[in-house]
Amino acid sequence: MLLRLLPPEFGSPVDGPLIVNDAELALLAALDGVGIAYLFDHQVQPWIAAGKLVRVLAAWSPPFPGFYLYYPSRRHLPPALRAFIDFARRTSETPSDTNAAQARGGQRSRARSTAARRSRSRAAGPE
Numbered sequence: 001m002l003l004r005l006l007p008p009e010f011g012s013p014v015d016g017p018l019i020v021n022d023a024e025l026a027l028l029a030a031l032d033g034v035g036i037a038y039l040f041d042h043q044v045q046p047w048i049a050a051g052k053l054v055r056v057l058a059a060w061s062p063p064f065p066g067f068y069l070y071y072p073s074r075r076h077l078p079p080a081l082r083a084f085i086d087f088a089r090r091t092s093e094t095p096s097d098t099n100a101a102q103a104r105g106g107q108r109s110r111a112r113s114t115a116a117r118r119s120r121s122r123a124a125g126p127e
Contacts, residue, residue: 038061
């Protein structure tokens with residue numbers, strides 16, 4: 001293999017669009033003034049607050065309600081899918097969502113334990 005070293009001053013002006021498929025690269029390009037980037041609010045909030053980025057086309061940017069995951073049933077979930085669902089929930093929750101989920105989880109746990117006691121008492125039959 002033949003390698004040729006280029007002089008350090010080598011450069012070529014580039015005209016045309018910049019298209020990236022990575023949010024971090026899009027953010028860096030926007031911060032460098034290359035163009036605009038379409039990113040989630042939480043990804044750019046610190047730079048908007050610091051005045052390094054400005055929001056454009058706000059009227060055409062609907063709020064993002066969150067991700068949805070569709071799967072066939074809650075019964076007999078493959079362990080990998082269950083792990084992914086748990087991961088997605090943990091990583092997409094805000095602190096207020098986490099507190100609400102913990103509160104709901106506690107209620108579900110109590111409901112499950114109550115249902116389990118009822119089913120055990122029914123299985124035992126009358127005394």
